[in-house]
Amino acid sequence: MIISYYLPPITLSNLALSNLFPEKSEEDFLKNFGIKNRFIRQSHQIGSDLGYESAQLFFEEFDSVPKEKIDYLIFCTEGLDYKCPTSASVLHHRLGLKTECACLDMPMGCAGYIYGLSLAKSLVLSGVATHVLLIVADIPTSVIHSQDFDLRAIFSDAGATTLISKKEAECIGGFVFGSDGSGAKNLIVEHGSTRKPIDSEWIEKYKDEPEYLAHGRMTMNGLEIARFSLQRVPQLLEDVLAKNNLAFEEVDLFVFHQASKFILNALKRKLKIPDEKFYEYIEEVGNTVSCTIPIALKNAEKEGVLKEGMKVVLLGFGVGYSWGGTVIRWS
Amino acid sequence: MEINEFVALIEGEFEEVQPGTLTAETSIKDIEGWSSMHALILIALVDNHFDVLLTGAEMKDLTTIQELFNLVQSKLS
Numbered sequence: 001m002i003i004s005y006y007l008p009p010i011t012l013s014n015l016a017l018s019n020l021f022p023e024k025s026e027e028d029f030l031k032n033f034g035i036k037n038r039f040i041r042q043s044h045q046i047g048s049d050l051g052y053e054s055a056q057l058f059f060e061e062f063d064s065v066p067k068e069k070i071d072y073l074i075f076c077t078e079g080l081d082y083k084c085p086t087s088a089s090v091l092h093h094r095l096g097l098k099t100e101c102a103c104l105d106m107p108m109g110c111a112g113y114i115y116g117l118s119l120a121k122s123l124v125l126s127g128v129a130t131h132v133l134l135i136v137a138d139i140p141t142s143v144i145h146s147q148d149f150d151l152r153a154i155f156s157d158a159g160a161t162t163l164i165s166k167k168e169a170e171c172i173g174g175f176v177f178g179s180d181g182s183g184a185k186n187l188i189v190e191h192g193s194t195r196k197p198i199d200s201e202w203i204e205k206y207k208d209e210p211e212y213l214a215h216g217r218m219t220m221n222g223l224e225i226a227r228f229s230l231q232r233v234p235q236l237l238e239d240v241l242a243k244n245n246l247a248f249e250e251v252d253l254f255v256f257h258q259a260s261k262f263i264l265n266a267l268k269r270k271l272k273i274p275d276e277k278f279y280e281y282i283e284e285v286g287n288t289v290s291c292t293i294p295i296a297l298k299n300a301e302k303e304g305v306l307k308e309g310m311k312v313v314l315l316g317f318g319v320g321y322s323w324g325g326t327v328i329r330w331s
Numbered sequence: 332m333e334i335n336e337f338v339a340l341i342e343g344e345f346e347e348v349q350p351g352t353l354t355a356e357t358s359i360k361d362i363e364g365w366s367s368m369h370a371l372i373l374i375a376l377v378d379n380h381f382d383v384l385l386t387g388a389e390m391k392d393l394t395t396i397q398e399l400f401n402l403v404q405s406k407l408s
Contacts, residue, residue, distance in 0.1 A: 221387075222367070223367065223370060223371055226371050227374060227384060227386070230375060230378050230384060262368070262372075266375040266379070269375075269379055270378065270379050
């Protein structure tokens with residue numbers, strides 16, 4: 001599977017965070033969050049811009065990809081350009097893809113990459129499309145209040161592009177999904193959209209924040225999100241293995257949504273996954289929402305951890321609540 | 332598991348805490364360096380060892396390590 005990703009140019013180190021929050025040291029941030037550096041969008045960049053940059057890098061890196069054959073574009077972001085048209089249509093035009101191409105938006109957050117792979121595989125193997133471009137991009141920092149140090153310590157903005165044609169689709173296994181909307185309130189950006197648009201009271205309240213938090217403000221109940229992960233992910237893993245007739249020991253690598261260092265460590269311990277089979281890539285980039293899995297896969301390959309033919313379990317879980325998983329054979 | 336083993340388990344989990352400094356009567360929130368992160372660590376610890384997933388509300392109602400231990404035991408029986 002071929003993947004490229006883009007990280008925006010502004011960075012936020014633990015030193016910078018400790019200067020912003022003097023009651024916490026640089027070491028506190030590293031110890032509590034397990035993250036060294038975060039990437040922040042420039043003020044003019046939104047989801048489709050990061051997606052665009054990742055796709056441009058993709059076409060540069062893999063110049064043999066038949067761009068003219070792309071006939072389906074899936075764009076996963078929670079930072080859409082407009083109410084309408086779809087951001088995928090905007091991206092499609094910017095990328096100069098052919099007219100005979102479907103465009104679909106999918107705001108699926110932490111499980112977004114798994115959703116994207118499931119759609120792409122189904123579209124290709126059912127003959128609806130031949131070359132699906134899956135672009136995931138999220139800008140969580142646009143909805144974080146400047147004083148919410150825990151959210152600032154966890155999240156980064158990013159974009160990632162993957163191509164799924166017949167060869168890749170045949171290497172993607174069976175999927176398991178689940179949803180539980182009772183957890184919606186535990187990770188939410190409540191204002192700034194249709195149900196609760198921002199109003200004059202909001203603008204007054206957040207007048208000192210960049211863009212007066214016009215995109216909304218993320219709130220997260222970290223304890224409940226961690227409980228959800230500990231409760232749901234073990235069952236998800238069991239179901240994904242059963243669906244793919246795979247024994248736990250037969251898995252070569254586990255790549256989970258890089259939610260937080262704490263959640264990853266707790267899951268690794270609970271599931272008794274050996275260190276060498278549990279790939280983490282959160283220290284250098286933080287939680288990039290829908291982009292964590294493709295970014296991790298790309299780096300695992302670059303580091304030589306992920307090799308041709310390996311069976312890799314991918315699990316995405318979070319906002320919604322939503323969760324999904326599959327097994328891929330790396331090619 | 333006995334209460335003293337449970338106390339030792341908690342001591343082993345928090346790097347700020349020296350072995351032998353906690354007792355069953357120690358107030359959880361008085362543990363060295365206590366933060367909301369530690370509540371999470373305790374929930375994960377209990378889940379991992381007893382397969383019991385405590386809620387945030389249950390954690391809030393607790394004072395001592397003994398009370399935490401009793402709560403876990405009550406859920407096991």
